[in-house]
Amino acid sequence: MRCRECGTEYELQATHVCEMCFGPLDVVYDQAALKKVVSRDRIEAGPKSMWRYRDLLPIEDSVPVVTLGEGMTPLVKADRLGAELGLRNLYLKNDSMNPTNSFKDRVVSVAISWARAHGFETIACASTGNLANAVAAYAVRAGLECFVFIPDDLEAGKVASISVFDPNVVAVRGNYDEVNRLCSQLVESTPWAFCNINIRPFYAEGSKTLTFETAEQLGWKLPDEIIIPIGSGCQFVRHRQAARELVEYGLVREDRVPRFTGAQALGCAPVYNAFQSETPERVLPVKPDTIARSIAIGNPSDGMYVNRIALETGGVVEAVSEEEIVDGIRLLARTEGIFTETAGGVTIGVLAKLARAGRWNGDEVVVAYVTGHGLKTADVLATANGHSRRVEIEPTLKSFREKVNI
Amino acid sequence: MAQFRIPGPLRRLSDGQTTVDVEAGDLATAIDALDARYPGFKDRLLDEKGELRQFVNVYLNDEDVRLGAGLGAKVQAKDEISIVPAVAGGR
Numbered sequence: 001m002r003c004r005e006c007g008t009e010y011e012l013q014a015t016h017v018c019e020m021c022f023g024p025l026d027v028v029y030d031q032a033a034l035k036k037v038v039s040r041d042r043i044e045a046g047p048k049s050m051w052r053y054r055d056l057l058p059i060e061d062s063v064p065v066v067t068l069g070e071g072m073t074p075l076v077k078a079d080r081l082g083a084e085l086g087l088r089n090l091y092l093k094n095d096s097m098n099p100t101n102s103f104k105d106r107v108v109s110v111a112i113s114w115a116r117a118h119g120f121e122t123i124a125c126a127s128t129g130n131l132a133n134a135v136a137a138y139a140v141r142a143g144l145e146c147f148v149f150i151p152d153d154l155e156a157g158k159v160a161s162i163s164v165f166d167p168n169v170v171a172v173r174g175n176y177d178e179v180n181r182l183c184s185q186l187v188e189s190t191p192w193a194f195c196n197i198n199i200r201p202f203y204a205e206g207s208k209t210l211t212f213e214t215a216e217q218l219g220w221k222l223p224d225e226i227i228i229p230i231g232s233g234c235q236f237v238r239h240r241q242a243a244r245e246l247v248e249y250g251l252v253r254e255d256r257v258p259r260f261t262g263a264q265a266l267g268c269a270p271v272y273n274a275f276q277s278e279t280p281e282r283v284l285p286v287k288p289d290t291i292a293r294s295i296a297i298g299n300p301s302d303g304m305y306v307n308r309i310a311l312e313t314g315g316v317v318e319a320v321s322e323e324e325i326v327d328g329i330r331l332l333a334r335t336e337g338i339f340t341e342t343a344g345g346v347t348i349g350v351l352a353k354l355a356r357a358g359r360w361n362g363d364e365v366v367v368a369y370v371t372g373h374g375l376k377t378a379d380v381l382a383t384a385n386g387h388s389r390r391v392e393i394e395p396t397l398k399s400f401r402e403k404v405n406i
Numbered sequence: 407m408a409q410f411r412i413p414g415p416l417r418r419l420s421d422g423q424t425t426v427d428v429e430a431g432d433l434a435t436a437i438d439a440l441d442a443r444y445p446g447f448k449d450r451l452l453d454e455k456g457e458l459r460q461f462v463n464v465y466l467n468d469e470d471v472r473l474g475a476g477l478g479a480k481v482q483a484k485d486e487i488s489i490v491p492a493v494a495g496g497r
Contacts, residue, residue: 021461022461022491185488287473301492
């Protein structure tokens with residue numbers, strides 16, 4: 001592993017910060033050796049899951065993986081949504097089709113596989129729901145003890161889909177940032193593998209498979225631009241790395257990476273705020289207040305890198321209002337038959353906002369990452385403006401003919 | 407006396423101590439006092455402009471000082487100052 005800031009190198013271990021400068025640690029690979037091994041044929045002959053990219057993940061060949069069949073989610077061409085937004089080559093990577101209905105299954109599958117192989121008996125995480133859901137399910141799959149730490153006011157739907165796996169749930173009276181800080185302190189006094197803390201370098205690597213698959217499903221091509229929701233910014237950073245690896249190993253023909261564009265909710269927009277400021281790499285924390293709970297991180301660890309990558313690749317970071325989030329959920333459902341959670345509403349809201357502002361001429365290949373399922377946050381639709389095409393009738397033909405105009 | 411809580415990666419600087427007591431009026435002077443007792447802390451916590459480093463979170467009695475007065479935050483006796491590496495998180 002190598003520190004992203006000062007370059008100090010470490011043996012592979014359950015640690016996530018550089019002792020020298022506190023910078024984040026990234027897993028590094030033997031690129032020369034990989035270059036000889038990795039090929040499109042080898043990947044295509046692999047399993048129909050994200051583990052077809054195992055050569056590019058930090059899990060040795062001898063280690064049994066903990067899997068529920070995550071990854072290889074549909075990449076759908078979105079012609080109806082594209083027509084509304086003036087985009088002729090719009091695609092959606094529907095990661096709500098993962099085993100626990102969010103992108104998190106990718107990172108957790110890698111993290112738990114590594115942790116179990118390295119002797120950890122208990123898996124833990126700080127979470128706003130999706131991560132805890134994945135950790136609880138994969139802990140069962142792995143046969144490990146599980147502790148999940150969540151804010152005590154989490155949505156009922158998320159609590160149910162975590163609790164069914166019977167983990168130890170610690171409901172913390174505080175917001176996600178407070179839960180996260182508590183876990184950052186706990187990590188030193190427990191022998192547990194916290195997926196998003198001490199084994200974060202391995203966890204983060206799982207994100208790359210989303211971009212690997214997107215390129216493969218586009219016929220081994222990189223898109224022109226990718227829209228990604230920003231919570232901590234962790235996955236955003238790994239997606240650029242994934243694109244670089246695709247280029248490095250000759251899996252795609254392009255010699256440049258896509259533009260990377262980030263999406264935040266205005267109710268929790270520390271990265272967007274910094275992007276708009278004179279000092280985009282100085283991300284100041286905020287107190288989150290948004291329905292997009294799964295990305296409501298007020299103190300995003302990778303925020304500065306998000307802005308650096310957006311600027312380097314020609315992307316932007318944009319943010320949308322609460323109303324635009326719900327509009328985004330409805331727009332996606334109405335045009336493409338995909339029901340996404342609030343974080344997906346943020347992504348689609350930003351996509352729509354940028355398209356309507358004339359960001360694209362219409363021929364670019366644009367991919368939006370839809371990272372979680374709508375049933376996780378269905379309550380926001382019940383409280384938002386009702387469904388105008390609903391009628392209530394008596395169970396008679398007469399009543400139907402009176403009320404329904406066909 | 408206020409008390410610093412030292413995270414694992416920095417305990418080499420504090421001879422393995424998990425807590426260090428200091429006398430100070432605000433966070434900046436508390437860090438000075440910590441550095442006077444265990445040299446090297448200031449360099450790890452502050453950047454060349456004298457501001458908190460990007461990857462360092464400091465909590466004064468569980469409140470993120472960046473959300474308040476920053477290095478100017480008033481420190482009183484029995485306050486707890488926690489240093490926590492920033493890299494964590496992800497929903």
